Amino acid sequence: MSYTPTRSDFDRYMAPNYAPQQVIPVRGEGSRLWDQEGREYIDFAGGIAVNALGHCHPVLVDALKDQADKLWHLANVYTNEPALKLAKTLTERTFADKVFLCSSGGEANEAALKLARRWAYNEHGEHKDKIISFRQSFHGRTFFTVSVGGQPKYSQGFGPVPGGILHAEFNDLEAVRELMGDDTCAVMVEPMQGEGGIVPATQEFLEGVRALCDEHQALLIFDEVQTGVGRSGSLYAYMEYGVTPDILTSAKSLGGGFPVGAMLTTDAIAPALGIGTHGSTYGGNALASAVALAAVEFIDTPEVLEGVKRRHALFRELLEEINHKHGVFKEVRGMGMLMGAQMSPAFEGRAKDILPLAIEEGLMALIAGPNVLRMAPSLVIPEEDIREGMARLERAIAKLVAQA
Numbered sequence: 558m559s560y561t562p563t564r565s566d567f568d569r570y571m572a573p574n575y576a577p578q579q580v581i582p583v584r585g586e587g588s589r590l591w592d593q594e595g596r597e598y599i600d601f602a603g604g605i606a607v608n609a610l611g612h613c614h615p616v617l618v619d620a621l622k623d624q625a626d627k628l629w630h631l632a633n634v635y636t637n638e639p640a641l642k643l644a645k646t647l648t649e650r651t652f653a654d655k656v657f658l659c660s661s662g663g664e665a666n667e668a669a670l671k672l673a674r675r676w677a678y679n680e681h682g683e684h685k686d687k688i689i690s691f692r693q694s695f696h697g698r699t700f701f702t703v704s705v706g707g708q709p710k711y712s713q714g715f716g717p718v719p720g721g722i723l724h725a726e727f728n729d730l731e732a733v734r735e736l737m738g739d740d741t742c743a744v745m746v747e748p749m750q751g752e753g754g755i756v757p758a759t760q761e762f763l764e765g766v767r768a769l770c771d772e773h774q775a776l777l778i779f780d781e782v783q784t785g786v787g788r789s790g791s792l793y794a795y796m797e798y799g800v801t802p803d804i805l806t807s808a809k810s811l812g813g814g815f816p817v818g819a820m821l822t823t824d825a826i827a828p829a830l831g832i833g834t835h836g837s838t839y840g841g842n843a844l845a846s847a848v849a850l851a852a853v854e855f856i857d858t859p860e861v862l863e864g865v866k867r868r869h870a871l872f873r874e875l876l877e878e879i880n881h882k883h884g885v886f887k888e889v890r891g892m893g894m895l896m897g898a899q900m901s902p903a904f905e906g907r908a909k910d911i912l913p914l915a916i917e918e919g920l921m922a923l924i925a926g927p928n929v930l931r932m933a934p935s936l937v938i939p940e941e942d943i944r945e946g947m948a949r950l951e952r953a954i955a956k957l958v959a960q961a
């Protein structure tokens with residue numbers, strides 16, 4: 558008899574660093590998923606802002622299958638057509654001139670930070686090594702990126718953290734100004750904090766940080782791992798703000814579910830990453846690049862991007878309706894298909910209690926910290942699925958209120 562894994566196998570065989578929900582989805586199509594028992598779920602979680610086109614979108618499936626029959630992997634001793642096509646497309650559609658490919662957001666940020674340090678070292682000297690980032694920010698789980706990230710719980714207990722990293726309050730331009738000096742190498746910021754609670758940067762803040770970087774010859778790094786590839790309603794959120802970084806990192810939606818990451822930069826900065834300075838075995842993998850190319854070409858069209866904005870308006874309207882009835886949220890915020898609802902004081906810290914209740918009702922959602930219910934659905938989720946998902950969310954929230 559063939560073996561069917563159960564949730565208790567997770568505790569038996571997997572390292573205990575996650576605590577997944579009890580159900581095990583086995584199949585997905587668009588914004589719907591089915592578990593081992595055949596129960597159906599609507600997906601507002603989107604694999605944490607990864608499944609940009611839902612599950613098994615034909616455009617991505619075709620790109621993957623087509624490449625699977627041709628060539629999977631060569632390593633960077635050789636190059637390949639899909640990687641070159643992806644890099645060309647990304648430079649044509651953004652501020653960037655040069656691309657470094659890798660397999661995840663953390664790796665893209667690691668590359669960005671190393672590039673910034675090396676650029677400053679080459680151009681200005683050893684003293685210019687300070688990296689400024691923000692409290693509550695999240696940049697990945699490598700040791701450099703957890704240290705730059707603004708949540709100390711992710712770096713504590715792992716030994717000495719790398720030096721030269723300073724943290725300021727997000728959206729507080731004066732705090733950045735105080736930390737900034739001629740020894741500042743780079744400022745790393747998410748245009749909208751994701752894990753930190755779905756908090757958009759203000760326009761003045763991003764413009765001000767850009768001006769400070771220029772004044773001090775420091776590099777501005779936008780971490781668009783969560784906000785990128787259509788999620789904000791533009792290809793990248795920097796386009797919504799009209800503030801251009803020197804380095805941008807992308808992952809999550811970039812592969813629509815296939816692991817891929819990219820670091821984008823300019824011709825002025827890229828030479829610091831000279832031959833042998835950095836690398837990644839899987840970076841530029843042909844399968845990953847073929848899928849990412851298909852995702853970017855499909856998403857970066859007026860139809861899809863305008864659709865993201867329309868869907869955002871509908872999500873907001875329905876969330877406000879739920880809140881009108883139940884009064885559980887203090888604020889609904891976000892951009893495009895990345896939205897957060899902050900819990901009201903009476904439900905302080907209870908966002909995570911909604912998740913199993915939502916599962917009972919057939920809905921997958923996320924949190925961003927203890928106080929924010931987060932939604933990162935497919936950019937092309939059908940209106941019918943939004944309405945049905947919201948009806949399920951309302952039933953989950955009614956249960957939460959009844960428990961209180």
Ligand SMILES: *Cc1c(COP(=O)(O)O)cnc(C)c1O
Pocket residue numbers: 660661662663664666695696697698747751752780781782783808809
């Ligand atoms: C998810 C995320 C990362 C880390 O990406 P991984 O692919 O998990 O390494 C980095 N930055 C931001 C803003 C993210 O949301």
